[in-house]
Every structure is written in structure tokens, then in C-alpha cells.
Amino acid sequence: MTEKNSELDQATLRLTVSTCASMYIFIVACLPSSNFATYAPILWYMAFFISVAVPLRMLIKRRPGHFFWRRIFAMFHDYAGISFALCVGGEGALPVYAALLWVTLGNGMRFGSQYLAWATMIALSMLVVVFWINPFWHSQPYMFLMLMVTTIVVPAYAHILLKRTRIASEEAIAANQEKSRFLAQASHDLRQPIHSIGLFTACLRDARLGREELRLVDNIDRSLHTVSQLFRSILDIYTLDNGQLEPQSEPVNLNALLQDVIKQNQEAARWAGVELRLRPCQHWVNVNPGLLSTMVQNLISNALKYAAGQPVLVGVRRHGKGLSIVIYDKGRGIAAEHLPEVFKEFYRVRHARDKDVEGLGLGLSIVRRIGELIDLQVRLDSRVDHGTCATIHGLQAIAPGQEIVRQAPVQSRLQGLRVCLVEDDASVLMATSALLEKWGCEVEGHSDGLNVITECDIIIADYDLGTQISGAECIAAIRERRGWDVPAMIMTGHEMARIRALVADQDISVLAKPVRPPELRAVLLEQVKAMEDARLAV
Known part of the structure; x- marks a missing residue:
């Protein structure tokens, strides 16, 4: 600015x-x-x-x-x-x-x-x-005296106001810095247990459990998903308030982006009894994929909350010279008097027997503010008892880019993969090790990133490993010791944009905690595929 x-x-x-x-x-x-x-x-x-x-x-x-x-x-x-x-x-x-x-x-x-x-x-x-x-x-001596007095008194009063304003501004800046430090630390500390619980439940789901035990695991996973959504909403609002987002656009396959969001919400849709459908498209757009995904994610979450038991359709349609993403649901709908208010923070439309609907009323506010940041408009059309249509306008179609072909996750491809896992949180280390071993990996666990000696195929490290070394430095040291760029990824509870910028030139994948197991497995499979392609090239 x-x-x-x-x-x-x-x-x-x-x-x-x-x-x-x-x-x-x-x-x-x-x-x-x-x-x-x-x-x-x-x-x-x-x-x-x-x-x-x-x-x-x-x-x-x-x-x-x-x-x-x-x-x-x-x-x-x-x-x-x-x-x-x-x-x-x-x-x-x-x-x-x-x-x-x-x-x-x-x-x-x-x-x-x-x-x-x-x-x-x-x-x-x-x-x-x-x-x-x-x-x-x-x-006119008295008139002149009045002018002199006025010339002294008015600036003197202005000086007092300036001093008070400066003190208030300094206090506000100090308080904001304290809030930033608190939220940054809270973000990291809260992500860790959420991350480890998610990995533990994934391990339990793969174990030989009875129907009742699987139902309990399902309930744990559902509650964890709700906590993660609330936590992410609070952090999104904090990031937007701080003006820390500087969106970078890139060519994006809309169909692939929407498919990813749909996959992330399949479990939540199953819990809500919702049939979540995507109408395929072949469009490409130039946009920040992370921010657009957040907008679509929040709109789908709203549909799952307020249209439980009803189908939800996601698609893309032409709107004038541009494209629009639409999310249709057949839920209870929103009365006309509420529509101008729903994009305000903490505003929620209350209905009878509504106490079980989770949320803080931040989702649509985040959608609107991200839209303003990346020049997209959001519109809601709704009728009570007929449903709601949420539309994201302003996307411009571009020529198709080169598609990245991804193989389906096959667990056997991870069999025997040697993983060096560096994580200073004991619970996260235990949960991640257990999950990777379930997938057939051979795991070397390290709670300290200093002087790690390994013959692994891939490195997974937390970014924050204490005061002496970071995850990126640990990876660099292992690579130097091995004499080649061992494939690596970082899982972090810190701000993603900052960590990605720090490791931009090191060819390291970055995942944000809490990492869901399918996401971790997909990145591992991509690393395995890259290693196989490199061997074939030789």
C-alpha cells in the first residue's frame, strides 16, 4: 500500500x-x-x-x-x-x-x-x-488581542488532541501486535492437537473395528471437522483484518478445483445426508486457486448446514462474457429481509430448532471480503422453503493450460517407502508415524532436527522445530549430507504464504496443519511418481 x-x-x-x-x-x-x-x-x-x-x-x-x-x-x-x-x-x-x-x-x-x-x-x-x-x-486593539488569543488557544487545543490521538494510536498498535503474536502462537499450538487427532482417527478407521467402534470414530471425525472449520474461519478473518493476503493469480482448471473441494466435503455431506453433485466443465480461469477454493468451500459448508437431507448441485455457467460458479441447494431458504444482512460478520439467520447448526456466522463475511480482494462478486438468491442459489461472478475464461495428470491414490505404491519424519511434538510424531506405517511406509522418527542422519526416500518435517533449527534448514542439511535433493515436504501450523515464500527456491511441498490424511497421501504419491519418472529418465 x-x-x-x-x-x-x-x-x-x-x-x-x-x-x-x-x-x-x-x-x-x-x-x-x-x-x-x-x-x-x-x-x-x-x-x-x-x-x-x-x-x-x-x-x-x-x-x-x-x-x-x-x-x-x-x-x-x-x-x-x-x-x-x-x-x-x-x-x-x-x-x-x-x-x-x-x-x-x-x-x-x-x-x-x-x-x-x-x-x-x-x-x-x-x-x-x-x-x-x-x-x-x-x-482595534481588542480585536487584535482576540485574534492573538485565538491563534494560541486553538492550536494548543489541537496539540492536546494530537497527543491523545498519538497515545491512543500507539496503544492500539501495541495491542494489535500483541493480538498478532497471540493468534500466531495460538494458531500453531491449536493446529497441533487437531492435526494429531485427525491422524489418530485415520489410523483407527483402518483398524479392524466393530460397527459400534467405527460409529464412534465417525463421530470423533465429524466433531473434529467442525472444530477445524470454526478454527479456519477465525484465522481467515484474522488474516483478512491484518491485510496480510497478497493474492497471486495463475491458470486454474475450474473443474479440477471444484472436484477437489467436493472431495474435501464428501464426508461432511454424508454426515448431513446431502447428495453433493458436481456438473463437470472444461473451463480454465486466471485466479488465485487457494482463495477461490476458500470461497467455494464456505458456500458449500453453508449449504450443508442449512440444507441437510437435500441435494446440493455445484456447477459453472456463462454469465455475460465471463463465468460464474453456482451452488444450488433445496434447503429452507432465506427470507428477503435477511438477504442484505447475511454477509455481515457474526450474522446468522435463526430458525426454530436451529440450535444444533454449528458456526459463528463468519463464512459469508469471509466469502465477500475475499471476493473484494480478488475482484469477484458474490450474490445470494433465495426463497423460503424453496432453497438458495449462491453465485460467484467475475471469472474470466482463458485458454486451457497443460493438465497435470495425477494417478489415483494406490496404497500399495507407498509400500516400503522410507520416510524420515522430523517432528518435535510427541503426539503428532506418534500419530503421523502410525498412519504412515498403516500405509506400508518404513518410518524413521526424529524429535530433533539437529544432525539427522538418514538414508530415506523422502523427508517430512514440521517447520517449527525449536529455536536452533527450522524444518527447511533440517531438510537442507540432510540434502547436503546425502549429496542430492531428497524429495521433501513441510507440514506447518504457521502462515502458509510466509512459509511458501521462505522455501520457494528449495523444491519443498508445503502442507497446512491440520492436514487431512487423503491430502497427505496424495502428496506422497506425487513424490513417489516424481521419483519413478526420474529413475526412468536416467
Whole structure:
């Protein structure tokens, strides 16, 4: 974001005020009771004033920054013009004093208390000069005293307000930094147990359990999914509030993206008794895939919550010259009076017997705000007892890109895969090891990333391994010791964009905790496929 140029704003204000003052003096000079010759010197001076103010503004625009003497020169220039008008114009120029006060406060509000003090001193000095030069002000000592007092009192009060505002701003910044540190730590610490519980339940699901035990595992997984959704919504709002997202667009196969989102929601759809269907398409668009997936994910989650037991259809259709993603459901619908409000944070449409619907009312707010970030529009059309249609507008079709062919996850392909797992959290280490061994992998577990010696086929590491080494550094050390770039991935509870940027040049896959087992297995299979292709190439 470009920093606001306060000095340029002040230069623009200078031109505006001088133009208005010139017009006022011209009108006063043209009145029948006035002598135009008296005001002609003021008009000439104002023309000179503007002829200096214009190039000064051009200089400030060309060379922005904090130049103390340039600001002081601009103040003297302002007050010299005002003083000249007050000296020559006498009583008729009295309203020009408002410009003096305006300039004084403008410098203080834009540049701070130091410049407010300078402006006040220069203004008082100029008023004293005006008093001694013009006989009219000798005859009006009390009026002159009032102007002097006003010139002191108003900036003094402005200084008090500036000081209070500065203190409040510093406190707000400190509080925001504390909140950021807390949420960053909470994000990491909360992701760890959610991540490990998900892996443990995946291990249990693959074990030989009875029907009742499988039902209990299913309930655990369902509850964990709900917690993960709530947790992700809170973190999404925090990230958007901090302005940390800088979306990068790339060619995206819409059908593949929607298929991935549908797969991620199949279990939740089964729990809700929803038939989740996707109408295939062949369109490609240029968009940030992660943010678009989040938008679609939140809209589908809403449909699953409020259209339980009913079918939900996801598809793409043409909308004018662009494309739209639509999510249809046959749920209870939303009354017309609620539609303008549903995109507000924490707003939820309440129905009878609605207490079992999970959520914080953040999903649609996140969808709207992400849409604004990537220039997409979101619309809801709904009728009570007939259902809702959520539409994401604004996608532009592009020429198809090169498709990445992915093989179906086959567990036998992981049989015998030697995995070096580096994780400092004991529960996560145990859960991940157990799951990988269920898939047939041979796992070497390390709770410390220092001096890891391994002959593995692939490295899986947490990014945060303590104060001495990071996951990326651990991977780099293993690769250096082995003499080749061992395939590697990082699982992290930290901000994904930052971690991806840190390892961008190291050819390391990055997964965000909590990682769902199908996602972990898919990345492992891609790594195995890449290793097999490399061997065939040799």
C-alpha cells in the first residue's frame, strides 16, 4: 500500500485556499462601496503567491519525503500571503484570518506537534507585523488581542488532541501486535492437537473395528471437522483484518478445483445426508486457486448446514462474457429481509430448532471480503422453503493450460517407502508415524532436527522445530549430507504464504496443519511418481 503524501495534500490545500481567498478579495474589490485600487495590490500578490505554489506542489509530487526546510519555507510562503492581505486590505480582509487558522491547524494535523508549534510561532509573528504596519489594527486593539488569543488557544487545543490521538494510536498498535503474536502462537499450538487427532482417527478407521467402534470414530471425525472449520474461519478473518493476503493469480482448471473441494466435503455431506453433485466443465480461469477454493468451500459448508437431507448441485455457467460458479441447494431458504444482512460478520439467520447448526456466522463475511480482494462478486438468491442459489461472478475464461495428470491414490505404491519424519511434538510424531506405517511406509522418527542422519526416500518435517533449527534448514542439511535433493515436504501450523515464500527456491511441498490424511497421501504419491519418472529418465 502506498504511503499517504501529507505534504502533497497540504500543497493542494494551499492552492485551494489561495484561490478561494483571491476570489473573495476580487468580490470585495468589485463592491460599489470599495475602492478597487486598494485591493489591486492584494490581487497581484495572490497571483504571485499562486505562481510560487504551483511549482512547489510539482516539486513535492516529484520528490516526496520529509524535508524540514521545505516545509518551513512553505509555511512562510503561506503566512506571507495572508499577512500581506491583512496589511493592505484592513477591515475588508478580516475574513482572511480564517485562512491563517486553517493553515496553522493543517500543518499541525498533517505533520505533527513539532510543525504545529512552528506554524503557531510564525503565525503570531506575522500578526504582530500586521498590527504594527496597518493603522486599522492600531484602532482595534481588542480585536487584535482576540485574534492573538485565538491563534494560541486553538492550536494548543489541537496539540492536546494530537497527543491523545498519538497515545491512543500507539496503544492500539501495541495491542494489535500483541493480538498478532497471540493468534500466531495460538494458531500453531491449536493446529497441533487437531492435526494429531485427525491422524489418530485415520489410523483407527483402518483398524479392524466393530460397527459400534467405527460409529464412534465417525463421530470423533465429524466433531473434529467442525472444530477445524470454526478454527479456519477465525484465522481467515484474522488474516483478512491484518491485510496480510497478497493474492497471486495463475491458470486454474475450474473443474479440477471444484472436484477437489467436493472431495474435501464428501464426508461432511454424508454426515448431513446431502447428495453433493458436481456438473463437470472444461473451463480454465486466471485466479488465485487457494482463495477461490476458500470461497467455494464456505458456500458449500453453508449449504450443508442449512440444507441437510437435500441435494446440493455445484456447477459453472456463462454469465455475460465471463463465468460464474453456482451452488444450488433445496434447503429452507432465506427470507428477503435477511438477504442484505447475511454477509455481515457474526450474522446468522435463526430458525426454530436451529440450535444444533454449528458456526459463528463468519463464512459469508469471509466469502465477500475475499471476493473484494480478488475482484469477484458474490450474490445470494433465495426463497423460503424453496432453497438458495449462491453465485460467484467475475471469472474470466482463458485458454486451457497443460493438465497435470495425477494417478489415483494406490496404497500399495507407498509400500516400503522410507520416510524420515522430523517432528518435535510427541503426539503428532506418534500419530503421523502410525498412519504412515498403516500405509506400508518404513518410518524413521526424529524429535530433533539437529544432525539427522538418514538414508530415506523422502523427508517430512514440521517447520517449527525449536529455536536452533527450522524444518527447511533440517531438510537442507540432510540434502547436503546425502549429496542430492531428497524429495521433501513441510507440514506447518504457521502462515502458509510466509512459509511458501521462505522455501520457494528449495523444491519443498508445503502442507497446512491440520492436514487431512487423503491430502497427505496424495502428496506422497506425487513424490513417489516424481521419483519413478526420474529413475526412468536416467
